[in-house]
Amino acid sequence: MQAQLYGMAFWENLNTIVQREKMQDRDVFFHAILKNLGIEKGKPFAPTAKQEELLIKAERVGYLMAINNTFKTRFEDAGFYEGRRWYVALINSPDQIQTTYGELFERASWFHEAIGSTYAVKLDAPGRGSVCLGQYEDANGHGFDGVSTPT
Incomplete structure (x- = not known):
């Protein structure tokens, strides 16, 4: 596992993965989106300078969306204890x-916070x-900022 890549390094790494890995049925629409961004299996990834500028901005916005999706969850049944955070x-x-749907945002949340999943880490009962x-918020619903410790 490697550290999160940013900017064009993110897109270049994503292209490497697309070229290397077998496409899964559940990922065909992701591949369609990536094709419009210039990443297509079996083809070189060669964005123009303007495309690179846009991809760098898109990576940043996407990363911020992933953070929000993970740490301000709005998924049904995500709460573990009634009335707690x-x-x-x-x-x-x-x-x-x-x-009726694929778990796009749930999947993104988990893969942002961790990596991989099995039935053994998805329990609904003892x-x-x-x-x-x-836990990402204090008792008042304010997000942790990592800067200070409550007194």
Whole structure:
């Protein structure tokens, strides 16, 4: 695993992954979006200077959206304790599909916060495995900023 890449390094790394990995059925629409950005399996990634400028801005906005999606969760059933601010980090199902939709934002939240998922880390009841929790707000609903410690 590597540190989060930013700017054009993010897009170049994404292109490397697209070229290397087998496309999964659940990812065909992601590949369609990437094609419009110049990343297509089997083809070189060669954005113009103007495209690079736009991709760098898009990466930054996308990263900020991922942060918000993870740390200000609005997923149904994400709360772990009634009336508390503990949230289940892995809210998506391992196949990342519901009856009427794919878990796009749930998937993005988990992969931003961690990496990978199995049925053993997605428990709905006591038993074999584990569940990952996160807390991102104080008792008043204010997000933690990492700067100070409450007295």
